[in-house]
Amino acid sequence: MNIIVPVKMVPDLVEELTIDPGGAALDTAWMRLILNEFDDHAIEQAILLKERVGGLVTVIAPEAADVDDALFTAAAKGADRLIKLTGETGSINSHALARALAAVIQTETPDLILTGVQAHNDLDGQVGPLLAESLSMPYVGYVSSVKIENRMATVKKEYPGGLLAEFMVELPAVLGIQASDEPPRYVAFTKVRQAMQATKIEEQDIGELDISGSAAVSRMFQPEVKERAEMLEGDSDAVAARLVEIMQEYGVL
Amino acid sequence: MLATELDERLSTSQVFWNSLMEMPGGEKIRQCIQCGTCTGVCPFGRWMQTTPRKIIAALRMNEFEDILASDTAWMCVSCYACAKVCPQQLPLTDGLMFRLKEELLLTGNVPTELQLALENSRRYGNPMGESPKKRSAWTEGLDPPVPVLRETRKPVDVLWFVGDFASYHPQGQQAARALVKVLRALGVNFGILGPDEVSDGDSQRMAGERGLFEWLAIRNGAHFMRSNFNQIITTDPHAYNAIKNEYPSLEINYPVQHYTEFLYERLDQLKPLLTKKISATVAYHDPCYLGRVNGVYDPPRELLKAIPGVRLVEMSHHHDSSLCCGGGGGGMWLDGFQWDQSKSRLSEWRIREVVISKTVEDFISVIGAEDKNRRKAGQPTLLPEETILAVACPYEKPRFTDATKTIEEAKTVRVMDIAELLANAM
Numbered sequence: 022m023n024i025i026v027p028v029k030m031v032p033d034l035v036e037e038l039t040i041d042p043g044g045a046a047l048d049t050a051w052m053r054l055i056l057n058e059f060d061d062h063a064i065e066q067a068i069l070l071k072e073r074v075g076g077l078v079t080v081i082a083p084e085a086a087d088v089d090d091a092l093f094t095a096a097a098k099g100a101d102r103l104i105k106l107t108g109e110t111g112s113i114n115s116h117a118l119a120r121a122l123a124a125v126i127q128t129e130t131p132d133l134i135l136t137g138v139q140a141h142n143d144l145d146g147q148v149g150p151l152l153a154e155s156l157s158m159p160y161v162g163y164v165s166s167v168k169i170e171n172r173m174a175t176v177k178k179e180y181p182g183g184l185l186a187e188f189m190v191e192l193p194a195v196l197g198i199q200a201s202d203e204p205p206r207y208v209a210f211t212k213v214r215q216a217m218q219a220t221k222i223e224e225q226d227i228g229e230l231d232i233s234g235s236a237a238v239s240r241m242f243q244p245e246v247k248e249r250a251e252m253l254e255g256d257s258d259a260v261a262a263r264l265v266e267i268m269q270e271y272g273v274l
Numbered sequence: 275m276l277a278t279e280l281d282e283r284l285s286t287s288q289v290f291w292n293s294l295m296e297m298p299g300g301e302k303i304r305q306c307i308q309c310g311t312c313t314g315v316c317p318f319g320r321w322m323q324t325t326p327r328k329i330i331a332a333l334r335m336n337e338f339e340d341i342l343a344s345d346t347a348w349m350c351v352s353c354y355a356c357a358k359v360c361p362q363q364l365p366l367t368d369g370l371m372f373r374l375k376e377e378l379l380l381t382g383n384v385p386t387e388l389q390l391a392l393e394n395s396r397r398y399g400n401p402m403g404e405s406p407k408k409r410s411a412w413t414e415g416l417d418p419p420v421p422v423l424r425e426t427r428k429p430v431d432v433l434w435f436v437g438d439f440a441s442y443h444p445q446g447q448q449a450a451r452a453l454v455k456v457l458r459a460l461g462v463n464f465g466i467l468g469p470d471e472v473s474d475g476d477s478q479r480m481a482g483e484r485g486l487f488e489w490l491a492i493r494n495g496a497h498f499m500r501s502n503f504n505q506i507i508t509t510d511p512h513a514y515n516a517i518k519n520e521y522p523s524l525e526i527n528y529p530v531q532h533y534t535e536f537l538y539e540r541l542d543q544l545k546p547l548l549t550k551k552i553s554a555t556v557a558y559h560d561p562c563y564l565g566r567v568n569g570v571y572d573p574p575r576e577l578l579k580a581i582p583g584v585r586l587v588e589m590s591h592h593h594d595s596s597l598c599c600g601g602g603g604g605g606m607w608l609d610g611f612q613w614d615q616s617k618s619r620l621s622e623w624r625i626r627e628v629v630i631s632k633t634v635e636d637f638i639s640v641i642g643a644e645d646k647n648r649r650k651a652g653q654p655t656l657l658p659e660e661t662i663l664a665v666a667c668p669y670e671k672p673r674f675t676d677a678t679k680t681i682e683e684a685k686t687v688r689v690m691d692i693a694e695l696l697a698n699a700m
Contacts, residue, residue: 035398036405055397206382207389210396210485 022076022169024067025131026100027122027152028060030085031142045238049111056091059137065201066167067135068099074169076132077101081125083110083118089222090213097208097216108227114235115143119151121227126156131193133174138162138197144236153195161188162197287338294333294373299365306330312356312366317598317623318349321616326356326366329374345383347374349615352480352603353562358594367603368480375482375604391607392483395490399472400438401607410468412440412447416454422468429502432457432464432536433528435494435517437510438473439668445675446668449691450509453533456696459547460540464507470497474513476520476563481604488524491516495526506530509693511563511667512602518568532564534666534692538573541580548699551583554660554688555635556695557628558586559674560596561667574666577692581699585658587635589627597624601669621677625684628663663689 032038032047033055041048067078079102080095082088092103106121113121126134134156139146153160165185166177174190179199190196253260268274284292294300306327313325323344332341341347350371357367364370378384384392394403413420421430434457439446457464472493479487498506506528508514517530537544556578564570571593578586591597598605600612600620613619636642636657645655665671674689690698 035403036407204386207379207384207392208382209380210483210489212380214485 022070022074022132023130024070024076024078024133024135025126025129026060026063026067026078026080026095027118027126027134027136027148028064028080028082028091028095029057029118029140030054030082030088030091031057031140034141040241040243045241047241054086054088056094057137057140059139059198061137061205062201063135063137063198064095064098064100065203065205066198067133068206069202070133070167070169071099079104079129079131081106081122083113083121083227084108085110092222093216093220094208094213096220097212098206103220103222105222105224106227107224109230110227112232113230114232115145115148116151116234117230117232119148119155120231122148122152123155124227125225126152132172133169133192134158134195135167135198136195138164138199144238149195149197156193156195158193158195159190160195160197161190163199164196165198165200166202167196167198285336285338286342287333287336290338290373290377291333294369297365297369297373300369302362302364303330303370305362306364307362309361311359311361315355315359316350317353317355317620318351318612318616321618322346322349324374326360326364326370329370341374342377342381342383345378345385346615347371347378348385348388348604348608348611350375350603351562351598351600351605351620352477353598354566355562355595355598358566371603372480372482375480376484377482379482385608385611387610388481388604388607391604392478392481392486395473395475395478395483396486399490399493400442401473401478402438402442404442406472407469409441409471410436410466412436412442412450413454413466416451420454421465423465423501423503424468424470424497426465428465430463430465431504432462433498433501433503433506434464434466434533435474435506435508435510435513435530436466436471437508437513437668439672440509441471443668443672445671446509449668449671449693452691452697453509453693455700456537456544456693459700460537460543465501465503467494467497467501474508474510474516476512476516477602477604477606479516479520480602481607487516487520491521491524491526495521495524498526498528504529507533507536509533509668511561511568512669515563515567532568532570532573532666534564534574534577535570537696538576541576544577544696545580548581548696550699552581552662552695552699553583553658554662555585555587555632555658556662556664557589557631558592558664559589559599559624559666559670560593561665561670562596562598562602564666565596566594574664574692577696578664581695583658584695585635587631589624589631591624591627597627599624599667599670599673601673606669619677619680621673622681625663625674625677625681625687628661628687629681629683632661661687662695663687664692664695665689666692 033053039048078100080100081104083106136149150160163179164176168175172192176188178186253263310327313319313327323346324341354367391401395401440450472490475487475490514532641656678684678687
């Protein structure tokens with residue numbers, strides 16, 4: 022089975038984010054990037070399927086800082102092929118990414134495409150659906166379990182409110198992965214190093230970007246403080262009395 | 275060679291056995307007499323299906339697959355208790371158990387909480403996943419500022435390797451700030467690496483991640499090389515052990531002391547500064563990687579004895595029989611796993627020993643008998659009422675402080691780093 026996993030790097034929230042002087046984007050000068058968590062689950066799901074039913078796993082990512090490390094880590098976990106999309110990837114949005122991916126994937130004749138259902142820097146989280154549309158394949162998102170049998174995928178999709186649905190999807194298909202069947206595995210540092218030596222990252226130029234169709238950011242800003250919590254002062258009796266008053270004011274007592 | 279990447283002619287047991295024989299001193303493992311002393315002394319031995327004796331027996335019987343099927347080797351806190359008592363002096367902790375953990379790790383048999391700490395160490399240079407930029411944030415507000423060597427670019431006498439827990443854990447930070455006060459009082463010319471420092475990697479190494487350890491060590495080594503200093507001191511015994519015993523194999527060679535050794539050498543200068551009385555019964559906990567592994571037993575005790583008012587007592591496990599706090603060998607990141615397996619905590623066991631040691635010492639003391647009468651008569655006692663557990667490793671303060679909250683008799687026991695006790699006595 023030919024499984025393709027499109028992934029991308031997103032800002033790492035461990036460091037504080039700053040907004041660039043233009044006021045409509047993040048300042049990328051000191052920003053660290055990390056593999057999108059849902060994409061990490063998509064890679065794990067692909068490798069679990071490969072282990073269960075056999076196949077070839079290809080991981081594709083647009084060029085970004087530290088993306089090589091993320092790709093080699095995927096190889097150390099069991100991915101067979103690594104592809105890096107090069108070109109003007111800095112200003113890529115989910116529509117442009119879906120178009121670029123469709124062009125590359127078209128020639129690969131995949132049986133299954135697994136990608137993270139969304140990323141925290143997405144404006145619309147539409148890479149999966151747009152890619153499925155371009156490739157004329159069915160799409161199911163928010164998937165938390167995948168089983169493959171006889172060219173059919175049985176997937177579980179999560180809905181808000183704790184509802185779970187089971188779908189049968191004919192392959193080839195695109196699935197937006199929310200969580201892999203098992204948590205992403207640990208791969209020892211030495212194995213990543215071995216992968217760096219044993220695996221090659223193929224580069225594919227994506228040519229001119231078509232960023233049309235996506236929402237545009239007009240202004241980016243830190244959350245603004247409007248009202249602060251009222252801190253009650255005084256001894257416990259005074260605080261309790263004031264609490265009762267407040268509850269009465271709001272009509273809850 | 276990874277034992278699970280099978281050579282068709284050899285069994286898993288044989289491949290693993292051969293890998294042990296290739297380790298320094300590994301040949302000795304042939305001499306195991308199956309006495310079981312290792313299992314008896316192991317603080318978590320009751321809950322491990324894979325104690326050193328059993329592993330060696332399984333290897334001899336060609337049944338190593340059974341050992342690999344269990345994950346209880348992750349209960350091993352790399353405390354060296356087994357290696358210390360082994361009558362054949364086999365390399366059990368850094369040989370056998372290390373290789374087994376490495377094997378489990380390479381095959382992906384890693385508890386999730388440990389996995390996160392290892393991934394964080396690789397990504398951020400610290401196991402907590404904290405911002406690398408904020409590694410020296412604990413120094414904020416100290417006046418004068420603590421020199422960060424890449425900013426000051428001035429030579430110092432002492433490079434202080436602060437370490438992960440002293441840099442990021444609030445309780446470790448308190449001890450680090452106390453040590454600043456002590457070093458300054460002694461007029462020591464010191465500096466830190468700040469954001470250039472990464473984890474010493476020793477606990478990751480003992481959790482089987484040798485590759486990650488080397489990568490971290492090389493990063494630290496590069497910054498040592500760029501800095502101008504005469505010696506290194508560490509807050510953390512694990513960092514001390516790594517820089518002293520492991521970094522040299524990566525050609526990173528610097529004289530290093532644990533801060534207690536460094537201060538002990540300056541005890542004559544320090545003593546007159548310790549003018550404030552700390553009236554307390556103090557039990558000292560020997561950290562595994564300071565005591566059992568590196569034989570540093572006296573300097574911490576001498577520092578404590580130099581504090582006026584301190585009555586130093588020994589717990590039932592002390593010096594080379596000291597009990598691990600539970601944090602070594604990856605244990606710092608396996609609290610949930612250890613609890614699931616054993617429903618017990620080594621830190622709580624230790625805290626009970628603190629209470630017992632004070633009670634026993636009071637009982638056998640001549641003054642203790644008099645104090646009994648004084649207590650009955652409502653008079654102030656002669657022996658100190660306060661009990662303190664003194665520690666010298668930043669893993670220990672949060673672990674033992676948490677334990678005092680769950681042990682009823684230990685509610686009043688305070689856990690303090692030796693650096694804090696010294697700073698308070700100034």
